[in-house]
Amino acid sequence: MRLATWNVNSLNVRLDQVLAWLEHSPEGSKVDVLVLQETKLSDDMFPFQAFTRAGFDLSFFGQKTYNGVALISRHPISSVVKNMPTLDDPMARVISAKVLGLRVIGAYFPNGQDPLSDKFVYKMKWLSALQAWLTTLRLEPEPIVLMGDFNITWDDLDVWDPVGLKDSIHCTHQEREHFQALVDLGLLDAHRSIHPEGKKFSWWDYREGGWPRNKGMRIDHILLSLSLKERLLACEIDTEPRGHERPSDHAPVWVDLKD
């Protein structure tokens, strides 16, 4: 089975790219479950028929202009949870469901903007709430797949210029300590596990020729319960859509698990 995450930076703009990618993801295999971030659509504006017509089950949860998440699946989904029970959050950032015997979570972590800003304080609070939620979720029988736009680099191998970007947003030790705490709960960074050499990125700034110069960061991640480790077959960042016309600034990331 293939599971994937993609920050689309407006589903209105990227709908056709998402539908095409669902049918033609790399190396022949089709995506079974895709989570989206930054749909930027209120629920009454969500183009759900485009997905149901194509045979998908889905759930979505959004707001206009900012945030918004969706979970799109070729298989029936159940036990949908929107946002985290551990945080009263006005922003639409998390969507979760049981599918294929897994607890799949799609998340759009707060950006944080600047380590000295109120938004960074909110990011820390949000990360603590996620940790608290996962602490109870991992007691349930379904293995966990936590994927999305984390807005955190795991370490310097995830950063094109770790010296110049030292201690800047997505690279601070506070953010990375939260990432480590998730790993310490018994979650595996699927991509790093397959690619220990690092230096593969999932986001490139629209400005400064970030993409053509490969000045990027790996901030989109897929974490797996350790019980899924022996089922892990592959995990890749598909950089192809980043080169399209009107691309999202994020690339989709996918993982293949033994059925």
Add this chain to the structure above:
DNA sequence: ATGCCTCAGCTCCTGAGA
């Protein structure tokens, strides 16, 4: 360069993204 792109909206500027 507290900008460089891109997107959405109380849309011809501004805030936010990362």
